[in-house]
Amino acid sequence: MENKIKYFTQTKLIVLTALFLVLFDNYSFFKNTLNIYPLNVENLGFLISLSIVLTALTSFVLILLSSKYTIKPILILVLIVSSLTNYFMNSYNVVIDDDMIRNMMQTDMHESLDLLTIKQALYLLFLGVFPSIVIYKIKIEDRGLKKELISKVIFAILALALIGGSIFTFSKHYTSFFREHKPLRYSTNPTYWIYSIGNYIAKTANSGPIVVKPIGLDAKIKDDLNTTKRKLVIMVVGEAARADHFSLNGYERETNPLLQKQNIINLSNVTSCGTSTAESVPCMFSMYNRGDYSYKKGITTQNVLDVLSHTNKISILWRDNNSDSKGVALRVPYVDYKTSKSNTICIEGECRDIGMLVDLDKYIKEQNGKDILIVLHQMGNHGPAYYKRYTKDFEKFKPVCKTNQLEHCTQKEIANAYDNAILYTDNFLSKSIDFLKSYNKDYKTALIYMADHGESLGEDGVYLHGLPYFMAPQAQTHIGALIWIGEGMKEDINMNKLEKNKDKDYSQDNLFHTLIGIFDVKTKVYDKKMDILSDDK
């Protein structure tokens, strides 16, 4: 028996694995490449060389990561992750970059289960598990450390020479490939996700404990003594709500029937800071604008909630029915509403956004007449299982896509489920406004709603969200946003100006200053020009 067992050298196993990955896990890459460089006589040589470069590059990366003891676990891990990456890229046209990895790391099991499908399991089995079993069974030849090292160095040099030679031979093609068609390399598998993990670690890793830089320590409420009524503001952070599916923005379907009847000011041109929750939520509460913002700056600098806290006169509460606050509410009272322990409205298998409104009366009473900011972080239109985001009575648009495998539904069925979820948010926001109205006698009230990012619903084969900002379609960056101002609050705001400016280009950058402005807080970090509610425009 022993004689029949084949012994592989490390390099041979790596080349074979790389070849397997290039042939079976790079469908998206070759599909996108062929769109730009169609298969013809002129491109044929380049396309073949591209396959060679990808195999050589993958082998090169794997050889750097592998040693006698790590080779099998590493190859198995790469095969498993690549099979799933392949599935997500083929099905939803997503890009696995460092932001996407951050989003995955911060996503809890509940959201991940939404994404588990039969097709995904088949990818995992045939492209991940089966080849992994083969690798597990293969015996690796032990050639000794010195010989192995020499062989690896030679192999690495050969791989680099092959890459260099190919690029040199087809330099004209490669120049356009690298310069003009940058997004193509985002779909190489596994090289791009390995690079992205490195990038994620580099951006996230800290040399020491996180020190949070305080900002707005000078924050004080202006004319504190003159006002009789205190302020009560609800800030709703929406989830994956694209602006063009709001009838308030001219969508042909009636998705905002209740808000339409409320006296709201719809902000029709608001863009997001990022295309994912992990990126947008901390960015919208930070003092940094989209261009200056980075994950590291976000977690190491206090945000607008801290600035408001520094006044010692504003009570802040964050209720979360999404994943979490993405670090924004670390220093203010926070309650998780995705569990039936706190959320009393968990029906049809899901805790509902509306549950976040329960018991707020008790909270408001306890604040003894202080100003109050309540942040409600919605589950909203979290995909791909849009059909789970609303209760039966909101199933107005039919038939709906009732699976998390969006590729099995028509675009219409997906949009139907998505629009029903918008309808549910319409109800939630309208109820929130009604709740505030009941406080108009004792408080100056207002509600601000802003979604974190938009969502693709299959246009050009793109689904969900999270594409790198520069290549993201408008569907992912043009977000739903609106403001409602209660009777008492209207005295403090130039309503005509607000109404006049409602179609102006705003972005999540404006939120920081708007929240400071609405509470009449004086601080050096406030920029009046950025405040949507100021009349300084």
Ligand SMILES: [Zn+2]
């Ligand atoms: Zn989100």
